Amino acid sequence: MGGALLGQWVRSTQYAFTVVDPELESVPPNARLVRDADALGEAQFDTIIVAVKPQLIDAVLPAYAGRLSESGLIVSIAAGYSADRFRDIFAHAPVIRLMPNLAAAVGKGVNGLFATPDVSAEDRADIVALMSLTGISIWVGGEDELDRVTVIASSGVGFFFEIARSFVAASERLGFNRNEARDLVLGAFAGAAELARQSDLDLETLRNNVTSKQGVTLAGLDQLRRDGMLDGLSDRTLQAAYARAIELR
Ligand SMILES: NC(=O)c1ccc[n+]([C@@H]2O[C@H](COP(=O)([O-])OP(=O)(O)OC[C@H]3O[C@@H](n4cnc5c(N)ncnc54)[C@H](OP(=O)(O)O)[C@@H]3O)[C@@H](O)[C@H]2O)c1
Incomplete structure (x- = not known):
């Protein structure tokens, strides 16, 4: 996810990006890649962007605690990990939590943003400008709301892939080969979404x-909506994801 964002962010030339990653082979030409905190020398940073898995944060981030400049900003894309937990590591630094989705890689992301009250107007504007390179952004007033954005916008990409996969498989059973089925399903869904x-x-x-009366679409919809099945499934899907986000806090 961090790579997808960086791929868009480097289009803005006003920032110097340093990527810390133990194994990554390359970064965009105008970013610098180092392996770990030791390789940073004495450098300090105006902003530290956290893009490791939430379960790695406690082990990885303390090595960067002295790297944030005075009045520096923490930006996290980690799902679930709260602003207060970052403040424990980074001596009460202001925190922006972003919840991006993978469509950022093609500039079509939907991003949730939450800022602690001490984030400056300038920092908020800078992050919004960066995120506008990746798609649209929505500010939320609290971290619970950010978790709810996560299950719709970020996990939603995964839900869509699963629904599309299921329709592609059904299209194959209707007589199309895998590629034809994929083109037809993604074309119909993407076109409908844009419309x-x-x-x-x-x-x-x-x-x-x-949907005309007694027509083809209605025959399909009658199955899709039978016994409120689809609405029930949508509710259970989002509720289960939200419950998991709460567990991860
Ligand atoms: N995937 C999504 O759709 C999505 C959406 C919204 C938010 N997020 C959030 O984005 C974060 C990353 O998720 P992901 O799915 O992109 O996982 P990922 O592909 O595993 O990315 C994690 C990155 O962190 C790197 N890393 C691991 N250990 C490190 C260390 N000690 N120091 C520096 N970098 C280290 C990994 O490097 P190696 O690969 O070399 O180990 C990898 O590049 C998570 O916090 C997740 O909650 C993801």
Whole structure:
């Protein structure tokens, strides 16, 4: 995820990015790659961006505690790991938690942003400008809301892949080869999503507009919606992901 963001962020030339990663083979040409905290010498940074797995943070980050400059900012993309826990490591530094999604890699991300009250207006504006290179951003007022954004926008990418995979498999059983099925399903879904985004109509109206009485779409929808199955499944999916996010706090 960090690589997807960096790939877009380096388009902004006003920042010098240093990437710390023990194994990564390369970074974009205008970023610097080092292996660990020791390789940074005495350097201090205006912003430290945390993009390791949440379960690694307690082991990895203390080595960087002295690396944040006076009035420096912590930015984290780690799911679940709270701002207060970063403040324990970085002596009460201001924290912005970002919740990006992988579509940032193609500039189509949806990002949730949360800032602790001590983050300056300038830092907020700088991060919004960086995130605008990756997609759209939504500020949230609290970390619980950020967790709820996570299950929809970040995990949502995974949910979409699973739904699309299932439709591709069903399309294959209908007689298409894997590539044809993939092109048809992703084309239909991406086109429908773009149509909906550009329309003022609500989703029910858009659905009704492509569903004629006793027609082909209705026959399929009758299965998709049978016994409220789809709504129940959507609820259970998001609730389970949200419950897991709460466990990880
Ligand atoms: N994946 C998503 O869709 C998504 C969405 C929103 C937020 N996030 C958040 O993004 C973070 C990364 O998730 P991911 O799925 O991108 O995981 P990932 O692919 O495993 O990325 C973690 C990165 O951290 C590096 N790393 C491991 N140990 C390190 C160390 N000691 N010092 C510096 N770097 C180290 C890894 O390097 P190596 O590969 O060399 O070990 C890897 O580049 C997580 O906190 C996650 O909650 C992910």
